[in-house]
Amino acid sequence: MSTEDWLNPSSIEEWWSSPSQQGIKRPYSADTVASLRDVFPENHHSNAMALKLRGIFERVQKDRSVNLTTSVIDPVTAQVMAEAGFETLYVSGGMSANTDTATDDPGPDLADYTYDTVPKKVSTIYRSQLLHSRTARVNQSGKEDIPLLPIIADADSGHGQHTAIMKLVKLFVQSGVSGFHLDDLVSGVKRHDGKDGLSSVLVPTNEYLRRLVAAKLQLDIMGSEVVSIARTDAETATHITSTIDHRDRPFILGATVPLPRHFIHTEGNSAREEWKREAKLSTLDEAFQKSHPDLYDQFISQTQKMNVAEALSVAHRLVPAFYWNYENPRTSEGWYAFKGGIEAALSRANAAANISDAVWACAHKYKADEAQRFATGVQEVHPGKWMAYNITGGFPEDGSADEEVKKIPSYLASIGYVWQFLPIAGLTAVGHGSQRAMKAIKEDGLYGYLSKVSRPAARHADGTSPEWWWKIMGKLADDAADAIGEGL
Ligand SMILES: C[C@](O)(C(=O)O)[C@H](CC(=O)O)C(=O)O
Numbered sequence: 001m002s003t004e005d006w007l008n009p010s011s012i013e014e015w016w017s018s019p020s021q022q023g024i025k026r027p028y029s030a031d032t033v034a035s036l037r038d039v040f041p042e043n044h045h046s047n048a049m050a051l052k053l054r055g056i057f058e059r060v061q062k063d064r065s066v067n068l069t070t071s072v073i074d075p076v077t078a079q080v081m082a083e084a085g086f087e088t089l090y091v092s093g094g095m096s097a098n099t100d101t102a103t104d105d106p107g108p109d110l111a112d113y114t115y116d117t118v119p120k121k122v123s124t125i126y127r128s129q130l131l132h133s134r135t136a137r138v139n140q141s142g143k144e145d146i147p148l149l150p151i152i153a154d155a156d157s158g159h160g161q162h163t164a165i166m167k168l169v170k171l172f173v174q175s176g177v178s179g180f181h182l183d184d185l186v187s188g189v190k191r192h193d194g195k196d197g198l199s200s201v202l203v204p205t206n207e208y209l210r211r212l213v214a215a216k217l218q219l220d221i222m223g224s225e226v227v228s229i230a231r232t233d234a235e236t237a238t239h240i241t242s243t244i245d246h247r248d249r250p251f252i253l254g255a256t257v258p259l260p261r262h263f264i265h266t267e268g269n270s271a272r273e274e275w276k277r278e279a280k281l282s283t284l285d286e287a288f289q290k291s292h293p294d295l296y297d298q299f300i301s302q303t304q305k306m307n308v309a310e311a312l313s314v315a316h317r318l319v320p321a322f323y324w325n326y327e328n329p330r331t332s333e334g335w336y337a338f339k340g341g342i343e344a345a346l347s348r349a350n351a352a353a354n355i356s357d358a359v360w361a362c363a364h365k366y367k368a369d370e371a372q373r374f375a376t377g378v379q380e381v382h383p384g385k386w387m388a389y390n391i392t393g394g395f396p397e398d399g400s401a402d403e404e405v406k407k408i409p410s411y412l413a414s415i416g417y418v419w420q421f422l423p424i425a426g427l428t429a430v431g432h433g434s435q436r437a438m439k440a441i442k443e444d445g446l447y448g449y450l451s452k453v454s455r456p457a458a459r460h461a462d463g464t465s466p467e468w469w470w471k472i473m474g475k476l477a478d479d480a481a482d483a484i485g486e487g488l
């Protein structure tokens with residue numbers, strides 16, 4: 001592409017009307033994008049890889065076939081997965097946090113690692129895939145078409161405000177990624193144990209959309225086909241930072257019983273639970289409907305597109321003595337109580353669908369009915385929208401649900417999920433493989449290594465075998481050395 005075309009808003013508009021881009025409604029103009037572009041046309045590997053991913057999603061959507069993958073934490077596993085026939089790879093923030101971060105400081109999944117952590121991991125894995133495919137081609141081993149698997153990566157909450165999100169997306173595009181997911185969480189505050197009733201804290205819908213727009217704008221600036229996945233954590237959310245957005249009103253909880261002390265004056269888990277019980281938390285609309293069913297229709301028609309503060313004034317005009325208080329339950333951080341659930345997730349996904357290529361309601365436990373409700377609710381409003389699903393365990397260890405578990409992927413595919421992934425399986429699989437290998441070496445020494453590790457690995461020629469490394473990868477270095485030494 002010429003510089004002239006690259007900087008021409010009409011060519012950008014033409015690209016936006018192409019099949020991969022036409023589903024997106026940008027709130028900014030092609031002129032803005034052109035003005036933000038660097039002078040030289042960009043074309044990153046991630047473009048080709050993202051188009052490949054788009055092709056996979058389209059095919060899977062049409063066939064309703066299963067597209068399931070796991071997280072990958074190292075290049076060797078990526079290669080094993082390619083040979084096993086997986087079609088995509090997932091680079092998880094959580095698994096990166098647990099193993100190695102860009103600051104060499106592993107820890108829990110709090111997205112508190114520096115923002116280059118996941119792009120660097122993607123880059124390592126993507127380049128290792130390039131190396132494998134190149135060596136296979138050079139070696140002419142009959143495996144020339146070792147596939148490069150599109151990588152989808154974890155962008156967490158964007159690691160900062162909008163300029164940080166744009167920089168993160170830039171790194172992703174340069175890393176060879178094919179897609180990423182960006183969420184609506186407040187970074188770094190999620191509690192896995194749900195202590196003090198806190199599971200995850202959301203930003204308002206408007207802020208979520210701004211994050212997604214920032215990401216899409218950066219993709220547009222780079223002329224990138226990379227797939228953006230809007231993840232929402234509203235299903236498990238317990239709090240929200242602000243009540244400003246009217247779209248969040250149906251999920252903001254207030255006290256329906258006046259209590260002498262605000263929530264912030266309670267201490268300890270049991271006192272907090274007791275406070276919430278006594279306050280009889282409810283949403284504004286539910287509280288009004290329950291106390292004044294006769295005026296409810298009037299209240300609803302007068303409060304369209306109003307946030308809780310505005311709608312509460314209307315409620316007070318209609319019934320001066322009406323009590324509903326969303327300030328009392330605020331936490332000491334200032335967060336408001338939120339009614340998480342699949343309806344909240346759906347509301348956010350439908351708001352995000354116009355500016356993202358795919359939507360995903362993060363579920364920490366598999367629930368068939370919620371998966372179905374989400375799929376139906378999205379497809380009704382945005383027919384054909386790509387949807388993702390994460391499967392994070394929660395299944396009984398005793399095997400009692402095995403028959404159901406076997407059917408889950410095909411069920412999810414049948415209701416339209418085009419990408420299913422096991423976020424933590426990459427770590428578990430590496431742990432399990434190493435466990436077996438190290439046990440054999442510890443028990444039988446050199447013989448254990450030969451018989452139970454190196455021979456089986458060599459048979460699979462999967463990159464875990466030293467023989468494979470020297471014979472195939474070594475040839476590449478030798479070819480380069482020969483070329484350098486010629487004709488001097
Ligand atoms: C998918 C996820 O974002 C990840 O980093 O892998 C995590 C996984 C987990 O904590 O189980 C998440 O769901 O937040």
Ligand SMILES: [Mg+2]
Pocket residue numbers: 092093094109154156
């Ligand atoms: Mg994560």
